[in-house]
Amino acid sequence: MSLLEMIQFFEVRRFDDLLGMGGVAAILILSMIQVSKLPMNPWSWLAKHIGRAINGEVIRKVDVIETKVADLKQDIDAERDSRIADMELERAERARTRILRFNDEIVNGTPHTREYFNDVLRDIDTYELYCENHRSYKNSRAVEAVTNIRRVFRRREEKNDFLVGKKAVGE
Secondary structure: OOHHHHHHHOOOOOHHHHHHHHHHHHHHHHHHHHHOOOOOOHHHHHHHHHHHHHHHHHHHHHHHHHHHHHHHHHHHHHHHHHHHHHHHHHHHHHHHHHHHHHHHHHHOOOOOOHHHHHHHHHHHHHHHHHHHHOOOOOOOOOHHHHHHHHHHHHHHHHHOOOOOOOOOOOO
């Protein structure tokens, strides 16, 4: 078939035929480009844009929801951090209270077991670590008590004169 015969064969007489043939030609060209090794993917591009046009409202709502979720996560993280800080402060203050009470008992001559001393020394470690990590926290309220407890502990350890529990009744 010669070129002239091909042109006559595809001669368009009506506008509808032109659109139909143009559409078929466009589909064929786009398909060939899509499967070729060219970096263009016209069908993917077209599907993406049609999808965005159809789902535009849903996409916007999802974006709003994602923003709100991110904001809520930030609020929750801030609240969690605040509660952790409150719990750490409460733990340090309870430790300080036990330290002060224990020191009062020492000053008043109450004897203590080695285990009780060790428990209070652990409270001292907890309290001092909190003070070290929170420089703005006032630490002057238990300094003398801590010094006294450590001094008495060393003295009792040297003499080995900790309170020793009595035998239980009936032993």
